[in-house]
Amino acid sequence: MAKIMILNGSPRAPKSNSKRYAALFAKYCSIACTYFEISKSNHAALRSEMEKYSDVLFVFPLYADALPVGFLNFLKFLENNPPTRKPVVSILINCGFFEYNQNEIAVRMMRLFCRQNHYALGSVLMLGSGEAILDSPFQFLAAAKIKQLAASIVSRSYRVFHVTMPLTRKLFQLASTYYWVQYGKKFGVTKKQMQTMEIESAGEVRSDLGH
Amino acid sequence: MKLILSDRPIHVALPDDENIRYFNLSALKISNCVGCFGCWTKTPGRCVIRDDATKVYPVIAQSDEVLYVSHVKYGGYDSVMKTMLERAIPIQQAFIRIFKGETHHVQRAVALKQATIVAYGELTEEEKDIFTRLIARNAYNMSFASYNVLFVEESKIDETVEKIVRTWQKS
Numbered sequence: 001m002a003k004i005m006i007l008n009g010s011p012r013a014p015k016s017n018s019k020r021y022a023a024l025f026a027k028y029c030s031i032a033c034t035y036f037e038i039s040k041s042n043h044a045a046l047r048s049e050m051e052k053y054s055d056v057l058f059v060f061p062l063y064a065d066a067l068p069v070g071f072l073n074f075l076k077f078l079e080n081n082p083p084t085r086k087p088v089v090s091i092l093i094n095c096g097f098f099e100y101n102q103n104e105i106a107v108r109m110m111r112l113f114c115r116q117n118h119y120a121l122g123s124v125l126m127l128g129s130g131e132a133i134l135d136s137p138f139q140f141l142a143a144a145k146i147k148q149l150a151a152s153i154v155s156r157s158y159r160v161f162h163v164t165m166p167l168t169r170k171l172f173q174l175a176s177t178y179y180w181v182q183y184g185k186k187f188g189v190t191k192k193q194m195q196t197m198e199i200e201s202a203g204e205v206r207s208d209l210g211h
Numbered sequence: 212m213k214l215i216l217s218d219r220p221i222h223v224a225l226p227d228d229e230n231i232r233y234f235n236l237s238a239l240k241i242s243n244c245v246g247c248f249g250c251w252t253k254t255p256g257r258c259v260i261r262d263d264a265t266k267v268y269p270v271i272a273q274s275d276e277v278l279y280v281s282h283v284k285y286g287g288y289d290s291v292m293k294t295m296l297e298r299a300i301p302i303q304q305a306f307i308r309i310f311k312g313e314t315h316h317v318q319r320a321v322a323l324k325q326a327t328i329v330a331y332g333e334l335t336e337e338e339k340d341i342f343t344r345l346i347a348r349n350a351y352n353m354s355f356a357s358y359n360v361l362f363v364e365e366s367k368i369d370e371t372v373e374k375i376v377r378t379w380q381k382s
Contacts, residue, residue, distance in 0.1 A: 010246065011243060011246040011297075040243075061246070065345055069290055072284065072285070072293060097307070098314040102313070105286075109285040112285050112337065169313075173309060177307070180306060183252050184252045184305075187253045197320045198256050200256055
């Protein structure tokens, strides 16, 4: 029987937007979904659990133009400790930038992982403006694509989807500035303080030449 | 400032020049970024995790020549280098700018860089292509004015680094 394992690969999984995306996916999916968060200490348990599922949906953010390192480490674990039964791998990736296509390198990395490790690749959803879209009037656009993503996995008619806010870049920039100013306010930090050009000093510690 | 950042030890006699810094990341204690956004919103420009990464990212910011040495996995930096690069986000602001027609983060006091990336591992042409495109994207987000990606065998890394450092001394 088909059932989907949702794996959150965000470094801040319990508080992440990826968790919110995963919840939307589970809400719109017509077959059973079970949600897990990847941590440093649960790779083996997740691998064992994975064998019970027909499909896996990896949900994660773009980090430094690629896969978050904690998630990368989980993929490397799977490579060295493959499940006996390999599910179809689908992907929901989000980046905070406006352009959904900034996710494309990470998706290519995932395709490569799947091919090298003999997993079938299912559907892909690339989200732009993924940090803020769920708290914007455009939440429904992300939700609609997640619904389509779920339907494509259930029907096994795999596709690539994408969505971002329907704004100009300039308007996106203004909206994101507002978002971050409000974020800083929660900690009593002003926009001017957040805009500091100063980076802490490296100190006087000399690096480990020759070691 | 010139920086050599490597995920393995480099066995090269480096010049005694305080403007050339070298970090062997494999010998440092660097935790994963936890995505708390503290360095953007609570203590701007300063990571809340006080480990060895805090010695490295200020030097990344100051350097106008960088030489990164990294194993490649699935067409991206392998874990050691990737961990450090993720921890370098205090050098950016949360705020967005439009740069070369795309949205990217505003940089703090970060020098424009000539970057050389020495990539190693048993790599297919596809992996090399993904990695080269990744570096092109990094250029936008990591202040690379120019970059050069060199794919080398692991046994040739020291020799390659030595040659690059020699060009730094001449310039």
